[in-house]
Amino acid sequence: xxxxxxxVGLLMLGAGxxxxxxxxVWRAAEEARPxxxxxxxxxxxxEGGVRQAFAAxxxxxxxxxxxxxxxxxxxxxxxxxxxxxTQLIGGDAPDIVExxxxxxxxxxxxxxxxxxxxxxxxxxxxxxLEGVPWRDTFLDAMMNADGFxxxxxxxxxxxxxxxxxxxxxxxxxxxxxxxxxxPPRNYREFLALCxxxxxxxxxxxxxLSPIANSKDTVIGEAMFIFECSASGVAARIDHRHVxxxxxxxxxxxxxxxxxxxxxPELRIGxxxxxxxxxxxxxxxxxxxxxxxxxxxxRQRTLMVVAPSWEASSLKELCDFDIGAFRYPVPLQDxxxxxxxxxxxxxxxxxxxxxxxxxxxxxxxxxEAIDFxxxxxxxxxxxxxxxxxxxxxxxxxxxxxxxxxxxxxxxDGYIWSLDGGFLNLSGDDxxxxxxNNFFQLWGxxxxxxxxxxxxxxxxxxxxxxxxxxxxxxxxxxxxxxxAAALAARQLAPGAAGPVALLPARLEGRTFxxxxxxxxxxREAAK
Amino acid sequence: xxxxxRRLARGAAMVAGVLLGVAAxxxxxxxxxPAWTALARLRxxxxxxxxxxxxxxxxxxxxxxxxxxxxxxxxxxxxVAAARTVFARLADHGSGEVAPASRYFLGRIxxxxxxxxxxxxxxRQYRRxxxxxxxxxxxxxxxxxxxxxxxxxxxxxxxxxxxxxxAEALLDHAKLPAARSEIHLVVADAIxxxxxxxxxxxxxxxxxxxxxxxxAPTRAxxxxxxxxxxxxxxxxxxxxxYYEAYLADFPLDQRRFMVRQKLAGx
Numbered sequence: 001x002x003x004x005x006x007x008v009g010l011l012m013l014g015a016g017x018x019x020x021x022x023x024x025v026w027r028a029a030e031e032a033r034p035x036x037x038x039x040x041x042x043x044x045x046x047e048g049g050v051r052q053a054f055a056a057x058x059x060x061x062x063x064x065x066x067x068x069x070x071x072x073x074x075x076x077x078x079x080x081x082x083x084x085x086t087q088l089i090g091g092d093a094p095d096i097v098e099x100x101x102x103x104x105x106x107x108x109x110x111x112x113x114x115x116x117x118x119x120x121x122x123x124x125x126x127x128x129l130e131g132v133p134w135r136d137t138f139l140d141a142m143m144n145a146d147g148f149x150x151x152x153x154x155x156x157x158x159x160x161x162x163x164x165x166x167x168x169x170x171x172x173x174x175x176x177x178x179x180x181x182x183p184p185r186n187y188r189e190f191l192a193l194c195x196x197x198x199x200x201x202x203x204x205x206x207x208l209s210p211i212a213n214s215k216d217t218v219i220g221e222a223m224f225i226f227e228c229s230a231s232g233v234a235a236r237i238d239h240r241h242v243x244x245x246x247x248x249x250x251x252x253x254x255x256x257x258x259x260x261x262x263x264p265e266l267r268i269g270x271x272x273x274x275x276x277x278x279x280x281x282x283x284x285x286x287x288x289x290x291x292x293x294x295x296x297x298r299q300r301t302l303m304v305v306a307p308s309w310e311a312s313s314l315k316e317l318c319d320f321d322i323g324a325f326r327y328p329v330p331l332q333d334x335x336x337x338x339x340x341x342x343x344x345x346x347x348x349x350x351x352x353x354x355x356x357x358x359x360x361x362x363x364x365x366x367e368a369i370d371f372x373x374x375x376x377x378x379x380x381x382x383x384x385x386x387x388x389x390x391x392x393x394x395x396x397x398x399x400x401x402x403x404x405x406x407x408x409x410x411d412g413y414i415w416s417l418d419g420g421f422l423n424l425s426g427d428d429x430x431x432x433x434x435n436n437f438f439q440l441w442g443x444x445x446x447x448x449x450x451x452x453x454x455x456x457x458x459x460x461x462x463x464x465x466x467x468x469x470x471x472x473x474x475x476x477x478x479x480x481x482a483a484a485l486a487a488r489q490l491a492p493g494a495a496g497p498v499a500l501l502p503a504r505l506e507g508r509t510f511x512x513x514x515x516x517x518x519x520x521r522e523a524a525k
Numbered sequence: 526x527x528x529x530x531r532r533l534a535r536g537a538a539m540v541a542g543v544l545l546g547v548a549a550x551x552x553x554x555x556x557x558x559p560a561w562t563a564l565a566r567l568r569x570x571x572x573x574x575x576x577x578x579x580x581x582x583x584x585x586x587x588x589x590x591x592x593x594x595x596x597x598x599x600x601x602x603x604x605v606a607a608a609r610t611v612f613a614r615l616a617d618h619g620s621g622e623v624a625p626a627s628r629y630f631l632g633r634i635x636x637x638x639x640x641x642x643x644x645x646x647x648x649r650q651y652r653r654x655x656x657x658x659x660x661x662x663x664x665x666x667x668x669x670x671x672x673x674x675x676x677x678x679x680x681x682x683x684x685x686x687x688x689x690x691x692a693e694a695l696l697d698h699a700k701l702p703a704a705r706s707e708i709h710l711v712v713a714d715a716i717x718x719x720x721x722x723x724x725x726x727x728x729x730x731x732x733x734x735x736x737x738x739x740x741a742p743t744r745a746x747x748x749x750x751x752x753x754x755x756x757x758x759x760x761x762x763x764x765x766x767y768y769e770a771y772l773a774d775f776p777l778d779q780r781r782f783m784v785r786q787k788l789a790g791x
Contacts, residue, residue: 108567141741141777148742240717241753242746243780350779360566395777411782475600478637479567482596485626486564486572489589490557503669504710504743510677511718517678 035067039367040094042073042087044080045354048313053388060383061374068367085109088359095362096371099157099355101145107476110357112154116369117142123377128396134158137376137395138352145418146355151476153502157355158372160381161390163308164347164408165220166324167211173302173320183325188335190328194279197302212301213280214292219434221305221327222273223422224348227414228329229269231342233259234415244349246417248469251425251462252512255519261451266421268337270440270447272329277441280305285437293317308406312389315402324405346412352393424458426465432457459519466516473509477501560589569597587611588623592630595638605638625663628654632667636674644681648674655698665704668695672708676715685719702736709733710743713750724758727751745775749784761791 043054051074058070073094075083081103087093088109099110117135124130124137135142135155139162142148146157167183175181177200184190194210201208213221227234237258238245245253253259261270281287281295289310296304297317306314314322330336331343356375358368374380381394389403399407416423422433433454440450484500560575572593576586591611594604612634615627632650635643651667651674658664675682675691682688692712699705710733713726730751733739739747752767768788772781 111566135741136777139777140779141775143742143778150742153740239720240714240746241723241750243749243783346779346782350777410779413783414779474637478600478633479596481630481633482569482592483565483567485592486561489561490565500666502710502743503673503707504714506670507673507676507711507714510673511714514678514718 036069037067037364037367038069038071039096039362039364039371040071040073041096041098041356041371042075042080042084042094043098043354043356044075044077045098045309046074046076047309048316049388050312050390053384053386053390056383056387057375057380061371061380064374065370068371070371091361093359093361095359095364095368097357097359099146099357101149101355104472106149106156106357107152107154107480109360110156111360111362111365112152112156113158113358113369113372114155117155121373121377123374123379127378129378129394134373134376137378138393139395140350140352142352144349144351144353144355146357147352151473151501151505152480153505157357158376159352159393160354160356160375160384161309161388161393162350162352162408163391164406165224165305165307165327166311166406167303167327168296168306168311168314168322168324169303170296170299170301170318171321171323173299174323177302181323183323184328186334187328187330187337191275193302194275198279207300209281209295209301210279210303211276211281212292212295212304213276213284214287214289214305215285215437216289217292217305217307217310218276218280218284218437219422220307221276223419225272225276225327225329226266226269226422227348227416227420228343228345229272229337229341230263230265230421231345231413231415232265232340233263234420235342235413238415244415244417247419247423248425248466248512250416250420251429251466252515254424255459255462255466255515261454265340267447267451268330268340269421270451272337274440274445274447276305276327277445280441285441308391308403311403311406315389326409342413344409344412346410346414347408349414349417350408350410354393424465425462426468428461428465429458432461459523463516463519463523466512470509470512470516473512477506477509560593564589564593564596567596569593573597584615584619584623588615588619588627591615591627595630595634600638602640605634608638609634622661622663625654625658625661628657629663629667632670636670644674659698660700662701665699665701668699668704669707669711671695672711676711679719685715685721689715689719689721689725703738706733706736706738709736710747723754727754727758730754741775745771745778745780748774749780752784752787756787756791765791 041054051072054072058072061070062068084093084097084099085103085105088097093109097110099106118133120131121129121134121137124132129137138147138159140147142155142159144159147155147159149156169183171181174183177197178193184193197208197210200206237253239253259266261267277284281292281301284292293304293306293310293314295301297314299320311324326347329343329345330338330341332338332341334341356372358365358372362368375384376394378394378396381392381397384390385392385397385403386400389400391399391403391406391408423430424433436450436453439445439453440447480501560572563569563571563575573590576589576593588611591608594608597604609631612627612630615623616631617624619627628650632647632654635650636647648671651671654661654667655664655671672692672695675695676688679685679688682691689712692708692715696705696708699708709729713729713733716726716729717723730747734744734747734751748767748771752764752771755761755764755767765788768784771778771784775781
């Protein structure tokens, strides 16, 4: 028989159908097994080592709990959000789902773990964390965007790691260019190194730039640099006196005229960003994250801007020795900017990441919580850290020798809870900030052009973002009212008031409404 | 002819069986109500189906159905109107907790569920609830929501200071410590929002902290706020006390660095 393209296509379709049926039957059979519970876990980290780390944690967990089988589902990050939300809406999502609070609908899809977090993690027996409430075994006491949801006033996700932004460098190349493999210690030394690299490239006619960068990775580094330089402004506008604000609160503060990008500290921030772009690969704003990394791997740059989660991949890809250092943002002793700087700076908020949420519809909540206990225990998180070479999230878990150079520094000033000045209010404001990068880093760009583009366009975008946020918050309020009442009906003897969302949180929504209305009135004048 | 002894024994066995069955039923933990369970899981459609099955008192069925209608997505104005009609009837004629709870939801509908919010109507419902059922947990809950209506926007009261005063007056009705604590916190937050002199927030923050019902994240914020505002008010001793209390109680909070800097500068 002759195989035509059509026949091959039909055969492939048939094979796909059979495979899907077999998978469905197998899954149904697994779920029906009386002697074993199967829980499914989904996540999107495909970087080097993470899937292997999950496999190692699952192996050990199943050894300890032969009655429970854990299936890992890894989905690429580009499609993950859509995939997860489709599964959640369809009621077929895994029992544990890696999710991000910025995907929205946390309250709708996931069940809180507030009741569990004050109890000890049973897998920490025999360790220094024995008897410590689960919450306090995390480096940040679960005070991260996924761990504790301030809008819903509930704990939701257990986290596995933390991260930092670093400049990763090629040690042999640094030695070749400067005679030493020691990275720069301050901003002036950093600028001098970048200029030295450019001179070296000219002298040796090599295609070489100081820094590999991309439109994706520059965002994290730019946010870090800008937050550091904005420390003085932040201290002035902390009207709630809590040493911090969310990006939405910062956006409200912008609408109320508390600050603009004309502030002297923010102008310095823009100049620092200009320097970063000046020494980055030409045209980096057109490059994807992978292209930026390949520039470094192929030794076309001395350094690469990289979040620590890329470090495990870079270790596999580079055939040369690499080191890492923190971008040396100027401090009070800088001869040019020192008088306006307020450091030392922290590497962002102490916030552990990779939020693993419990599906509200799971039939195996107890097993899901138990698995989360294990992977966030001293033993489980040590396995994760050792195999992935990512950073730990749990107190007492040791970073590997390699990942130690990426350990964040938290002793320092940090005001923003979630990205701050370059991550304002929501999609519209963020799009303005990012779509205008060319005004700063393009061929004729400069800090003043970028500043003007931001200040000219920000107010209407913040207003549209906040209006969307108000709608979401109001929906949440109304839904949670019903859920709180139902919870009370299920526990009729419960004392005290109904566990509605605290009024102070609802009050923040009213503050947002008031701010937006005033800004709209102002704009209409 | 049947043996009367056997009949008696069979009858006794039947009675014993029934009694044992009843005892077993009483001993077994009652299964959670499926309608309320569905609603607690935000599955309003399932809850509506369960309420419609009718194996429950009419009043509970109507009340539950109305609550579920407020949560069923997508929200249509008609279902909100239907829920409002039921709550209005139950608020006037309902028994036990159903009446105040329904009144509370009438306020809530006006405050948040309508296409165009009606804060005046919401405030009217809350005030009536507080007047008619002052000790009910629903009235105590309504106090905090009424405080928000007094505070935002301040134009309703005439000025931010007047709005704050109106909200403060509600403390007289707050019988539950949780309600008092929450009113103190929302008033302090409004003082900061309206940029009134920060020292005005201090008594509220101190009172909320003293009541002792704050969850950990709120308490950490409150301790820092008390210390910071005490510095502004010139009370360095109190500032030091609260900075130190924060450092002692929140060993993992990242703001420790900034607090230590402030303490060193006192």
